[in-house]
Amino acid sequence: MTRATARSKHPHRSLLAGCLALAALGSAEIASAQPAGFFTDRQASQGQGAYRGNCAPCHGDAVIESLAAWTGGVDTFYGFISSAMPQDAPGSLPPATYVSILAYLLREVGAPAGTTELTSDPEALRAISLTPAPP
């Protein structure tokens, strides 16, 4: 009997393997000295849904690694995703959706949720530090 358990969760992932593998080599963690709470849990959960609908079809879960490995600030990461992604319709999502997706990704890399919503304010985004994890 053949069961359909071998379905691929990430059908397009192989197309991206080249550039994503590079990004997955690094890792980072949120600086522990940083005060908690630059996004809310609710916002991150909304972002999870938006990520599934708008990003996962091409990336699977890989953008979590991309954020962990990002060498620039969170403001430049936001700038990139909100202007260049989704790759087939760059900049097409409302700012609040990009922000919630970022909140989701931050939660996935270990940043603690709080009571204040994340915004697209570049100053606030720049204040979030992604520090490289010790080797």
Ligand code: HEC
């Ligand atoms: C239609 C397919 C497609 C969709 C949908 C898409 N991307 Fe991408 N993405 C790509 C491709 C192809 C690249 C690599 C080329 C480039 O950098 O433009 C990429 C690159 C990236 C990168 C930089 C490379 C890396 O992995 O570090 C990030 C970050 C990223 N995408 C995030 C997102 C986010 C967030 C969304 C959802 C809002 C999204 N992408 C939706 C195809 C897609």
